Amino acid sequence: MSTFGNEPFDVIVVGSGPGGATVARDLSRRGKKVLILEWGPGGPIRGNLVQYVKELMVPGKSLLITNGMLGLVRGITTGGSSLFYYGTCFPVPLEMFAACGVDLAADVEEIRRELPIARLKDEMFTPMAGRLMDSARHLGFDWQRLEKFMYQERWKPEFRFGYYGDPNDVKWSARMHVDDAVAHGAVLTNGAKVTRVIVENGTATGVECTMKGEKHTVSAPIVVVSAGGIGSPMIMRNSGIKEAGYDFFFDPLITVCGTIKDVALRNNEIPMSAGVLMKDEGYIMTDMAIPPSNHMVFTAQVLRLDKLFAFRHTARIMVKAKDVQSGRLTDRGGVRKKLTGTDLDKLFHGYANARRILREAGATDIYKTWYLAAHPGGTVKIGQLLDANLQSQYRNLYVCDCSVVPEAWGLPPVLTVAALGKRLARHLAGRQF
Numbered sequence: 424m425s426t427f428g429n430e431p432f433d434v435i436v437v438g439s440g441p442g443g444a445t446v447a448r449d450l451s452r453r454g455k456k457v458l459i460l461e462w463g464p465g466g467p468i469r470g471n472l473v474q475y476v477k478e479l480m481v482p483g484k485s486l487l488i489t490n491g492m493l494g495l496v497r498g499i500t501t502g503g504s505s506l507f508y509y510g511t512c513f514p515v516p517l518e519m520f521a522a523c524g525v526d527l528a529a530d531v532e533e534i535r536r537e538l539p540i541a542r543l544k545d546e547m548f549t550p551m552a553g554r555l556m557d558s559a560r561h562l563g564f565d566w567q568r569l570e571k572f573m574y575q576e577r578w579k580p581e582f583r584f585g586y587y588g589d590p591n592d593v594k595w596s597a598r599m600h601v602d603d604a605v606a607h608g609a610v611l612t613n614g615a616k617v618t619r620v621i622v623e624n625g626t627a628t629g630v631e632c633t634m635k636g637e638k639h640t641v642s643a644p645i646v647v648v649s650a651g652g653i654g655s656p657m658i659m660r661n662s663g664i665k666e667a668g669y670d671f672f673f674d675p676l677i678t679v680c681g682t683i684k685d686v687a688l689r690n691n692e693i694p695m696s697a698g699v700l701m702k703d704e705g706y707i708m709t710d711m712a713i714p715p716s717n718h719m720v721f722t723a724q725v726l727r728l729d730k731l732f733a734f735r736h737t738a739r740i741m742v743k744a745k746d747v748q749s750g751r752l753t754d755r756g757g758v759r760k761k762l763t764g765t766d767l768d769k770l771f772h773g774y775a776n777a778r779r780i781l782r783e784a785g786a787t788d789i790y791k792t793w794y795l796a797a798h799p800g801g802t803v804k805i806g807q808l809l810d811a812n813l814q815s816q817y818r819n820l821y822v823c824d825c826s827v828v829p830e831a832w833g834l835p836p837v838l839t840v841a842a843l844g845k846r847l848a849r850h851l852a853g854r855q856f
């Protein structure tokens with residue numbers, strides 16, 4: 424038996440984040456034989472710091488530092504970044520996709536029926552999130568509770584949020600779709616890093632990957648590359664599509680912190696419980712809770728050593744901007760992209776507003792943390808390198824993840840990426856192959 428089993432596969436899906444996992448699940452449920460090749464490990468979700476560091480923080484692999492000194496993380500594990508994400512659901516930019524001939528409305532509705540998407544119930548909304556919300560509203564901001572991908576009925580007050588992966592399965596992650604795909608006959612192979620797509624006479628026929636240092640090839644009539652905003656353009660370039668990985672977005676962010684003495688953070692804080700979209704200004708502000716380890720790193724980074732142990736009373740607002748598309752990925756996967764003046768202006772505008780909200784909430788000693796980047800995408804754009812069905816210039820080679828997004832829009836993309844996956848699965852299921 425080969426490493427991948429003896430049966431022939433209908434579809435190879437590369438990567439198992441929200442894009443790949445959705446395609447794999449929906450195709451498997453429609454009776455297609457799917458092979459999922461995932462670079463990262465599987466195994467149980469332990470939800471501890473060790474797993475978090477191994478799967479999200481390995482320099483040069485899951486933690487990338489740009490030439491502008493921004494940290495950018497991506498989950499290299501089954502479920503991709505969604506294992507560690509904050510579970511916030513933002514609406515899909517339907518008009519942006521419609522302009523490229525992609526109608527996602529029905530797929531979004533289907534996902535909303537299938538997944539646990541709702542604003543947090545009162546018991547899950549903590550006093551710190553409430554204090555920031557009251558202050559923002561008092562200043563006139565339209566600060567609302569945000570929708571979350573969470574099975575709220577499973578939540579218990581003693582549960583911590585799944586920053587490090589959620590062993591209690593309250594936070595939905597794409598790993599649940601992978602499990603569903605496998606339950607419907609898909610084969611998941613972990614530790615398989617796909618290097619390129621094999622193309623014969625302009626048609627994709629399989630992929631090449633490395634496992635434990637050995638090279639393997641595996642064939643299927645359809646290949647879907649879903650290796651994320653950085654991974655997919657690398658594979659496309661190695662497969663001959665050299666234009667991949669230019670002029671992309673990465674949603675830069677800062678957090679703005681202050682000390683509030685009369686409210687203490689609880690162990691069960693949930694990040695991004697509520698916030699406001701500053702559409703005209705081009706950024707969002709939300710409350711932001713992070714684990715104590717991250718608080719110490721972020722605080723030390725900006726030399727606020729006096730605040731190193733002030734975790735319990737630190738109120739935090741995240742400001743995340745819609746950046747100008749620019750930059751390039753190097754052939755080794757390095758990120759070359761600097762913040763433009765426009766990007767910095769947006770972040771500073773947000774910083775000023777976040778300061779006002781924190782002050783209104785009674786915070787003192789306000790400071791901001793260093794820049795981070797959150798959601799790389801737009802590296803293999805629809806309309807440029809892909810048609811409206813997400814097919815590339817090579818027949819039977821598709822891309823489905825955050826890299827296909829045609830323009831920056833600055834918002835967390837999981838619902839959008841999952842909707843693209845659902846649409847692609849429907850399209851492929853209707854094809855003869």
Ligand SMILES: Cc1cc2nc3c(=O)[nH]c(=O)nc-3n(C[C@H](O)[C@H](O)[C@H](O)COP(=O)(O)OP(=O)(O)OC[C@H]3O[C@@H](n4cnc5c(N)ncnc54)[C@H](O)[C@@H]3O)c2cc1C
Pocket residue numbers: 437438439440441442443460461462463496497498499500501502503504505507508509510511512513615616617618649650651652654655658695797798823824825826834835836837838840
């Ligand atoms: C800390 C954090 C918080 C976030 N919070 C939110 C949030 O609240 N809401 C939201 O909508 N979004 C959030 N995001 C962003 C969101 O998680 C990602 O945008 C989303 O997961 C992207 O999905 P994807 O399918 O494009 O790629 P990914 O999730 O990156 O998945 C790509 C997969 O491909 C695999 N892979 C990569 N290269 C290869 C290769 N060569 N061969 C085989 N496999 C490969 C990876 O291991 C991974 O499993 C957050 C991200 C982070 C890091």
